[in-house]
Every structure is written in C-alpha cells, then in structure tokens.
Amino acid sequence: MSEIYQLANVSKTYMVGKVPVDALNGLTLSIRKGEFAALQGPSGSGKSTLLNVVGLIEKPTGGTIRFRDQDVTNASEGLLTDLRQECIGFIFQSFNLIPVLSALENVEYALYLEQKFSRQEVHARAMKAIQSVGLERFAMHRPAELSGGQRQRVAIARALVKEPQIIIADEPTANLDSKTAAQILDLMKRLKDELHTTIFVATHDKAIADMAERIIKIKDGKIDEE
Amino acid sequence: MNKSYTVNARILWWRFLLMASGRNLKRSLRRTAISLLAISSAVAAMVVFQSFVNGVKSTFRHNVITSNYGHYQITRHGFRKNESDEPFAYQITDAAKLRERIEKEVGPLSFFAQRQIFYGLLNSNDRSVGGVGFGIEADEERRFLTLVQVEEGKHLAEGGDLSVFVGYKLAERLRLKPGDNVTALVTTKTGSMNALDLEMVGTFKTGITQLDEGSYFIHHRMAEQLLKVEGAPIFMLGFNDDDELKYQKKLNKVVADHDSTLEVAHWRQLAEFFDNTMGWVENQVFVFRIIILIIATISIVTVFMMGLMERMGEFGTMRAIGTHRQSIAIMIFFESILQSTLGSLIGIGTGMLIIKGLLAKGITMPPPPLMSVPFHVTFLIPWANIPVTLALCVLVAGGAGVLPAWRMARIRIVEALGRNV
Numbered sequence A: 001m002s003e004i005y006q007l008a009n010v011s012k013t014y015m016v017g018k019v020p021v022d023a024l025n026g027l028t029l030s031i032r033k034g035e036f037a038a039l040q041g042p043s044g045s046g047k048s049t050l051l052n053v054v055g056l057i058e059k060p061t062g063g064t065i066r067f068r069d070q071d072v073t074n075a076s077e078g079l080l081t082d083l084r085q086e087c088i089g090f091i092f093q094s095f096n097l098i099p100v101l102s103a104l105e106n107v108e109y110a111l112y113l114e115q116k117f118s119r120q121e122v123h124a125r126a127m128k129a130i131q132s133v134g135l136e137r138f139a140m141h142r143p144a145e146l147s148g149g150q151r152q153r154v155a156i157a158r159a160l161v162k163e164p165q166i167i168i169a170d171e172p173t174a175n176l177d178s179k180t181a182a183q184i185l186d187l188m189k190r191l192k193d194e195l196h197t198t199i200f201v202a203t204h205d206k207a208i209a210d211m212a213e214r215i216i217k218i219k220d221g222k223i224d225e226e
Numbered sequence B: 001m002n003k004s005y006t007v008n009a010r011i012l013w014w015r016f017l018l019m020a021s022g023r024n025l026k027r028s029l030r031r032t033a034i035s036l037l038a039i040s041s042a043v044a045a046m047v048v049f050q051s052f053v054n055g056v057k058s059t060f061r062h063n064v065i066t067s068n069y070g071h072y073q074i075t076r077h078g079f080r081k082n083e084s085d086e087p088f089a090y091q092i093t094d095a096a097k098l099r100e101r102i103e104k105e106v107g108p109l110s111f112f113a114q115r116q117i118f119y120g121l122l123n124s125n126d127r128s129v130g131g132v133g134f135g136i137e138a139d140e141e142r143r144f145l146t147l148v149q150v151e152e153g154k155h156l157a158e159g160g161d162l163s164v165f166v167g168y169k170l171a172e173r174l175r176l177k178p179g180d181n182v183t184a185l186v187t188t189k190t191g192s193m194n195a196l197d198l199e200m201v202g203t204f205k206t207g208i209t210q211l212d213e214g215s216y217f218i219h220h221r222m223a224e225q226l227l228k229v230e231g232a233p234i235f236m237l238g239f240n241d242d243d244e245l246k247y248q249k250k251l252n253k254v255v256a257d258h259d260s261t262l263e264v265a266h267w268r269q270l271a272e273f274f275d276n277t278m279g280w281v282e283n284q285v286f287v288f289r290i291i292i293l294i295i296a297t298i299s300i301v302t303v304f305m306m307g308l309m310e311r312m313g314e315f316g317t318m319r320a321i322g323t324h325r326q327s328i329a330i331m332i333f334f335e336s337i338l339q340s341t342l343g344s345l346i347g348i349g350t351g352m353l354i355i356k357g358l359l360a361k362g363i364t365m366p367p368p369p370l371m372s373v374p375f376h377v378t379f380l381i382p383w384a385n386i387p388v389t390l391a392l393c394v395l396v397a398g399g400a401g402v403l404p405a406w407r408m409a410r411i412r413i414v415e416a417l418g419r420n421v
C-alpha cells in the first residue's frame, strides 16, 4: 500500500526498421510514496524510456505496471490521460511550456484542465505557485521572454500547482548552467520537504543524486544496482 | 476516478483553450495571412463570378425578351399546333378592348402589338420568291423589340401604308433597292388570290438566317386588307418593368375571363433556347466553383498542416500533462473555423468592393449570335447568393481542418515531445 508504482518485468522494444531495440529489458521496480528517487545510468540505458512508461505516456511492450494499486498496463488512453492530468506532474529537460500562454497562464492551464476550480480559485492557486518559484514579477511574460532557468521554474510551478502524487523529471537541469541548476535543485528539495511529493528524477547531475534518498542505477534497460 | 466536473469549470476550460486558439492564429501572422489570402481570394472570386453570371443572365433575359418575344404572347388555344393547317382560323379580333382590360386590371404596358403571319410570293424584276410575311404594328413593336435592325433604307414604321420591309438576303435575291416596287401575292382567307403593290422602303438584318433570307414585314392594317381578315392570331405584349412574373397570375386570369378560348404564353415557353443556354452556364459555374474550392482547400490544408507540424512538440506537451485527444482536436478545428470564417468574410467584402469599384460600370461585349444589340453585363452584389456562398466556404475551409485536427490529436506523445528541443 505504501508503494505508488509497482513495475514487474517491464520491457519496451522499439523497432528500428526491422531491428528490435530493447530500451527496457525485463525491468522490475517499486517506488514508494513520498520518496525522492534518482535514476542514473549511461546514455542510452533506458532512463527516459522508463520515465515515459512510469509517466503513463508510453505503454510497455511486456510486463505489468500498477499505479496506486491499479493495474494500468492495458488501460485506455482516456483513463491514462485522466491519471496524468490528476496525479502526475512532469518536468522536462526542454521546459515544454506553451508559447502563446504567459507564465501564469501556463500554470493555470494545468488547473483549468482539471475542470474542478472556479476562475478565482484557478488564478489564486496559480499565482501562489508562481510566487513559490519566485516568478511573480514575470507572471505575465511569455516563455520567449524568460531565461532558461525561469522557464524551468514555470514548468515546476505547472507541475506542483495541481499537487500531484508524483513528479517525474527527466534531466531537469541538463539545459541549465550550474548556478541556475542549483536554484532548481533548491526548489525540488522544498517540494520534497514541504509537500512530501514523490519525486522520480533521471539525472546525470551529482547534486541531485546527493539529495536523493534512493539512487536507482539502470543499464541496458535493467536495474543495475541500488 | 470520480470526477466532479461542474458545467462552469468545463466552460472555463473551453474558453481558455479557445483563447489559446485565437492567440495561435495571431502568433503565426504570416502563415495566417497566407491562409486568409487563399480563402478570401477564392471567396471573392466566387462572389464576383456569381455576380457576373447573374449579370449575364439578366442581360441575356432582357435581350431575349426585347429581341422578338415580348413578355407574354396571347393566342387562341391550338394556334401554335394547328396554325399551318388552318392559317386564318385563330384570329383574335378585339385587340383594343383586351389591351384596355390588361392595362386597367393587370399592369402598365410598354407595348401591345398584333402580329399576322402569312405565306406569299414577292414579285419584282421578273423574279418571284416565296417568303413568310408579317403584318405588324411597326410603331408599337419598334418601341420594345430590337431584333429587327435596319440594314439599308428606313424602318417600316417610317414608311407609308404601302411599304414593305424586307430581309436583306431576300432583297438581294430579288435585286431590290429601297424605293423599288414589289408585288405581294397571297392566298386570302376565302381561298382566292390577292395581290398588293408595295414599295420597298428598307431592308433589315436579324442575324437569323431564316428571317433574313425569307421574310418581310408590312403594316398590320394592310395585311388585314390583303388577306381579308380581321385582327391577328398573335398579340404580343410587354410590361413597363422586366419583373414580368409578378403579373403572370393576374394576366392569365384576365385573359381567360375575357375570352376562354385564349391562352397566354410566357416568353420562356417560346424561347426554349434560353433555359438550355442558362443551364449550360450554370453547369460552368458549378464546375468553376468546385475547382476554386478544391484549389483553395488544398492550399489551406497545406499551409495549416505546416503550422501544426511546427507545433507538434506543443501538442505533445499538452497531451503529456493530461489534455485529452478531443480537446486537442477541437482546439485545432476551432482555429481552422476561425480562420475560414474570417477569410470568407474578408473575401465577401473584397468581392463586393470589386463589384462596386472596378466593375461598377459593367462590361460591354459584342452581340452574341442571334442577337443584334451589344451585350452589356451589369455587376450587382449577389445578395441572394451570399449566404450560401458564405456557408459553403466556411464549411469547406473549416472542414479542411478536420483531418489535420484528427491527425494531431493522435500523435504519439513521446515522439511529439521529442520535437521540443
């Protein structure tokens, strides 16, 4: 019950032309609620693939996934979309903000999407999230008018505003300089300490790994060591 | 997963999404401008073309009416079928009275003329040629009808009682010059022969070979004497305005009431070629429309799809963070409808400006075959066609967004995310 994810014997095979490439190769893994787990491994080892599977945006070709004690291995796209919307916050390496929306609106997007809140509530919650990442002065700026670090902070605000059960981050600091990366790191630490959100992050960044409670090493699509 | 959607929150979400649609159109202004240009030129072309066709139709209609038909013709039942068997059995005799009743009870007439048709020989210079003679009320006819144009000499209306106005080719065959004498020889109603010495006052040209080669005109009053008949088998009439259909019902009633053996024929029943020709024109318009729509649709879809491909990463992000497929599809479809509505409205405005500006004076073309007056086309804003054109264009151009919307809604999320660099 304390496990949010249970992956059993998960594999993901891509066909490159006629050649099968095993990105995940019979991987078994559990993630506990509230833990901060860092995923490490050489390039091409399957980190992103694993995050995509865990993030429910990619279906494995073999094995089973249980999310919150629910078998979602063969769930419909509609259900998976709902789960992503309500339970999972994403932080991407390349920020992935919506260019026509301001910083604040990018955060509001996640709330409007849930169709649960009034306008005032959406605005108040989004504003609070923007403040918590220190961007109140830039709330009305479009992504193009923000620095890389600021964009990633908007992305973090977008992920945390809906109070997700898990935040999945794929190399969140890889596109940032070390100083900015440190700020993002601070933010993630606060997330962990204040909100007790489960965090699953793939990273080459030693600072993140040092902060994590658990380090999962992956190699050739399999858990290498913990 | 027990969601408690409220209607209000749902509306807020769609409003938010549609707001983003509007901004997307603004974002890629150049691309939007290209799409708008494609849609609006197609729509403008359709509007102007429609106006042209309407103009051609109305001019053609007017020309046919005023060439040789009038708005309506009154005859006795059976005349058009059996006239050749009993040439004088269908005379209508009370022209003045009928005219008075029509003017009083139906509407103001611009002309009302009796026409007698007969067969007879023309004799001159020791030559004789058979032809169709018309006994006409020259003054009346000339006010309204244009088919018969003077080629040489003067019009019958300007000649005395014993004048004859001859088709120019018939005149050539008889070697007639204006001022020459010619004798008309006919069989009268009673079956006897009768002759009349006439002066050829002029020749005419209609462009219709049959008439130019084999017909001549004399005054109706002289035809009555020559043929020993009273009245005429055909009454032609024209109203003051070209909207003659509004008189049809009343006219039928008054004429039937006046004499139940009479019937009224609308010019379109007599000029069958009109409907054939217009049908042909309408078919051309239809084909033209389809071609324009196809070309416009292809360019719109291409430009639209290019824009969407560039936004692929964005759609991937939206899907990843929990946006449903149908939201993506509706957002894209809305963008395409917005664009097509805007483009269509601009196109209609442009079309109107072209009609009111560039084409305000209309265009004049040389007379078409079988017509003797230049063909002037007036361009009017085709108000009656505009709602359909607008709806058609919005639907087609907007519908062009369905396929791209569907495709973007079904992108593979991971692949699309890979486009965010």
Ligand SMILES: Nc1ncnc2c1ncn2[C@@H]1O[C@H](COP(=O)(O)OP(=O)(O)OP(=O)(O)O)[C@@H](O)[C@H]1O
Residues within 6 Å of the ligand: A014, A015, A016, A021, A022, A023, A041, A042, A043, A044, A045, A046, A047, A048, A049, A050
């Ligand atoms: N869409 C795809 N089609 C084919 N092969 C793929 C696809 N995605 C990933 N792979 C392959 O799967 C393997 C794992 O890729 P993945 O992106 O998960 O690695 P990674 O650990 O995230 O690497 P990096 O540290 O460079 O980001 C690689 O060999 C890669 O080439």
Ligand SMILES: [Mg+2]
Residues within 6 Å of the ligand: A047, A048, A049, A170
């Ligand atoms: Mg990766």
